[in-house]
Amino acid sequence: MCGRFTITIEASYFQQELNLGSIPKEWKPRYNVAPSQDIPIVLNKETRDVEMLRWGLIPFWAKDEKIGYRMINARSETIQEKPSFRNAFKQRRCLVLADGFYEWQKQDGKAPKVPFYFQLADGAPFAFAGIWETWKPPEGDPLRSCSIITTEPNSLVAMAHNRMPVMLDKQIMWGWLEDKPPHALQSMLAPYPAEKMRALPVGLAVNNPKNDSAECVRPLPS
Numbered sequence: 652m653c654g655r656f657t658i659t660i661e662a663s664y665f666q667q668e669l670n671l672g673s674i675p676k677e678w679k680p681r682y683n684v685a686p687s688q689d690i691p692i693v694l695n696k697e698t699r700d701v702e703m704l705r706w707g708l709i710p711f712w713a714k715d716e717k718i719g720y721r722m723i724n725a726r727s728e729t730i731q732e733k734p735s736f737r738n739a740f741k742q743r744r745c746l747v748l749a750d751g752f753y754e755w756q757k758q759d760g761k762a763p764k765v766p767f768y769f770q771l772a773d774g775a776p777f778a779f780a781g782i783w784e785t786w787k788p789p790e791g792d793p794l795r796s797c798s799i800i801t802t803e804p805n806s807l808v809a810m811a812h813n814r815m816p817v818m819l820d821k822q823i824m825w826g827w828l829e830d831k832p833p834h835a836l837q838s839m840l841a842p843y844p845a846e847k848m849r850a851l852p853v854g855l856a857v858n859n860p861k862n863d864s865a866e867c868v869r870p871l872p873s
Contacts, residue, residue, distance in 0.1 A: 652724045653779070653799050653816035655857060656684050656752035657768075657868060658691060662701075665691075665748060665776050669821050672700035682867040684749075685860035686723040692797055693746040694783065696828035701748065708798040709786040710735045716786065719796050725782060727802040727817060727840035731833060736798070739782035740836070744827055746778035746819065747799055751868070753857055754812040767811045768853045768868050771820065772846075778824045780817040780840060805845035818843040 658665070658681045662674045671693065678691050678701060689703040707719030725736045750771075755764035771777055783797040801814045808815040817840050819827055827839060857867040 652812070652814050653752055653754075653801055654686065654723065655860075656749045656779075656799075656816075657682055658684065658749055658776075659865075659868065660750050660776055662691075665750075666701075668776050669748070669778070669824070670699065671748075672698045674701050675703055677703060681863060682865060683857050683860060683863045686720060690797070691748045692781065692783065693748065693778070693828070694743075696825055702795075704745070704783055705794065705796040706799075707796055708735065708739070708782065708784055709794060709796045711784055711786055713786055716788065716794065722798050724801045724814075724816075725798040726814075727800050727837070730782070730800060730840075731837070736782060739784050739798075741833070743783050744836070745781040745783045745797055746824055746827060747781040747797065748776065748778055750774065750776045752779075752816055753853075754808060754815070756811040756852075763855065765811075766853050766855065766857050768851045768857075768870075769808060769815075770849055771818075772849050775820070777821065778819045778827075780819055780827050800840055802840050802842055805842040805848070807845035807848050807850055808842075811850070815842060817841070 686707050690706045691701045692704045708722040709719040730736045730740045780800045781797045787793045800817045804815040851870040856862045
């Protein structure tokens with residue numbers, strides 16, 4: 652799964668590197684993005700404007716928004732079959748902007764899991780493949796939310812976890828928003844090449860979602 656990620660680079664640099672449109676004022680650097688928070692998303696390939704959506708997809712048919720806590724991720728292998736995700740996969744795909752993510756490696760015995768921070772090898776920004784929905788509550792305004800799609804891990808991420816988010820770099824990311832047949836979209840949901848990534852063990856500060864500072868990504872002493 653992907654349960655925490657980062658957007659540490661300044662928004663203006665994201666905008667320049669990924670050729671984005673307008674940037675919302677509320678987007679700021681984050682070191683420990685957690686589920687249920689608003690995150691920067693691109694929905695429209697033409698404008699490429701960035702919008703803020705809640706992380707944790709709430710299907711349009713849901714009776715309660717709390718279901719979103721269980722739907723932060725969508726598995727690539729079953730995304731076309733699950734009622735919660737299949738329509739969004741066909742019609743409502745999005746790009747979730749990021750520059751890194753965390754996974755936790757189990758240790759022997761009772762030792763705490765070690766968090767690892769994963770990035771592109773050059774530290775460049777990228778996007779996770781995502782899907783989104785609009786939910787209309789009985790009262791109040793419609794709520795837009797999203798899920799990050801996961802796939803099998805590459806050899807680098809596999810040492811920490813058995814899943815990884817689908818990463819799309821700037822060369823291919825915009826294809827995710829194009830009108831393509833299902834098989835072409837499915838082919839994009841592959842593990843990112845391990846040789847183009849790096850991983851660093853970091854401290855336990857990231858375990859608490861209230862911690863949102865550079866301490867979360869500080870590498871452990873070698």
